């Protein structure tokens with residue numbers, strides 16, 4: 321089975337792009353499955369089900385969604401293998417820009433949209449920087465110039481990756497991307513594979529339920545801001 | 551130059567020297583909050599003073615940062631431009647929705663304008679999509695698109711990274727919070743244009759010639775009217791976009807001089823496809839492709855006779871334009887307004 325991980329900010333067009341990609345791959349029904357990782361709620365399963373695509377959804381709740389992803393990805397792969405999929409696609413909302421756990425050797429796609437502001441690519445961090453492919457959506461509603469500036473800003477942060485424009489509504493651009501994604505590696509398990517970078521250490525007292533503010537209550541991993549005198 | 555060459559440069563020259571030669575390198579440093587590195591040192595030496603943790607926040611280590619910087623410099627150093635070499639494209643027919651073969655092979659050269667007409671749902675957008683993804687007999691329609699007479703490998707198609715085709719359509723808007731001047735400068739910078747001021751000035755001037763109402767360099771792009779936006783987009787595409795092919799989907803009624811706009815793009819040696827229902831635009835092209843039931847039914851070369859009718863169509867169009875302006879400014883329409891066109 322092949323595995324592709326798709327990440328990107330909320331509402332950037334991940335589901336739309338995945339649906340168009342699956343359409344363009346032209347495979348027998350049931351050959352491609354999706355696992356959606358989200359925080360609190362998601363209606364994506366409805367979109368996938370409507371398209372006849374087997375889907376599982378997991379909610380991270382109060383855990384960082386990316387830590388949640390890592391702890392569940394191997395089980396997801398096993399689900400995919402047992403279901404007899406040719407291809408498994410994971411969709412995760414990169415809620416903290418610092419995260420999104422890409423795996424070495426597994427094709428990673430980051431979806432961002434043109435409307436999010438030209439400087440956004442410079443702010444997203446590892447989720448964008450470590451992607452093999454950056455898919456840019458919503459190009460149908462901004463000017464050509466802005467698309468070019470946006471792509472430029474993406475290449476500044478991720479010079480090695482490929483930038484692809486896909487229209488999540490019409491599917492324009494999905495065809496050639498689908499062709500490219502066929503090179504994804506075949507796997508049976510992810511055991512002993514590695515993340516491309518460490519997810520943030522987030523074990524402070526607030527992670528574990530502290531709600532009071534002030535130095536006495538702050539424990540564990542801490543990073544303090546520096547305030548200069550004016 | 552390879553990324554390896556840039557690694558060597560980074561290791562042998564001071565950061566100050568590197569930045570003098572590749573000013574864009576500042577952006578790389580800014581993206582990773584490395585703006586305050588000691589410039590008299592080489593990049594690697596200067597990095598030693600940065601805490602590992604600060605780099606790790608970006609998912610980087612020192613070696614990784616060096617590699618990335620080299621890759622960055624390579625990416626943004628102008629190279630042989632493949633796109634400038636697109637002299638022609640050829641559409642080789644596939645089949646229509648009824649699977650009847652399209653017996654056609656149409657070669658279009660730089661500077662040519664092709665209009666695409668046909669009822670809604672007939673497959674105009676599909677043809678534009680085939681061109682954009684450089685179909686090689688592998689799309690729904692079985693068409694093949696050649697560039698300079700040659701087929702393309704999948705990897706070449708993918709490597710184009712969407713730079714082959716620029717698009718303009720009625721639905722596009724500006725979303726950036728910049729003035730016209732800042733906007734043009736920003737785009738020029740991304741194109742690695744050496745003479746920024748000159749190009750910006752030409753674009754601005756040209757956009758104003760196309761637009762019905764003039765605008766200043768200090769207007770925010772988001773505040774331009776529909777026509778002004780369209781004019782700016784066209785001028786910008788003509789002078790700043792690298793893409794050799796332009797796909798235009800319906801730009802009618804934008805309140806700009808459409809014929810001039812199209813002629814401007816053609817003069818820049820671009821290949822232009824216009825999907826349109828507008829007689830003025832359809833007849834301003836060199837050829838027109840008629841789409842029926844998903845297939846190319848006919849290609850008509852615009853004849854002298856058709857071109858002659860352009861003058862009259864243009865008058866009609868001007869009349870409509872004048873009526874619109876008159877209505878807008880609260881005037882009362884009278885028969886004389888309509889007759890003026892024929893004189």
Ligand SMILES: Nc1nc2c(ncn2[C@@H]2O[C@H](COP(=O)(O)OP(=O)(O)OP(=O)(O)O)[C@@H](O)[C@H]2O)c(=O)[nH]1
Pocket residue numbers: 328329330331332333334335336337364413457458459460461486487488489
């Ligand atoms: N105009 C336009 N709209 C798009 C495009 N791609 C996606 N959209 C719209 O953007 C909205 C969000 O798209 P989704 O695919 O649900 O985004 P998502 O990233 O999966 O969102 P979450 O899973 O909720 O984080 C939908 O209304 C889509 O129709 C595009 O290329 N152009």
Ligand SMILES: Nc1ncnc2c1ncn2[C@@H]1O[C@H](COP(=O)(O)OP(=O)(O)OP(=O)(O)O)[C@@H](O)[C@H]1O
Pocket residue numbers: 645646647668669670671672673674675676677690691843844845
């Ligand atoms: N040769 C073909 N074989 C099979 N399907 C086709 C073919 N050509 C077009 N189609 C399909 O027909 C549908 C309508 O085509 P398209 O959207 O290109 O029409 P259009 O002319 O652009 O319409 P509009 O004027 O409404 O924009 C699409 O789903 C397209 O994929």
Ligand SMILES: [Mg+2]
Pocket residue numbers: 334335336364411
């Ligand atoms: Mg989604």
Ligand SMILES: [Mg+2]
Pocket residue numbers: 674675676
């Ligand atoms: Mg259409």
Ligand SMILES: [Zn+2]
Pocket residue numbers: 384385386387416418419420520
């Ligand atoms: Zn996180």
Ligand SMILES: [Zn+2]
Pocket residue numbers: 522523524525526527528
């Ligand atoms: Zn915490």
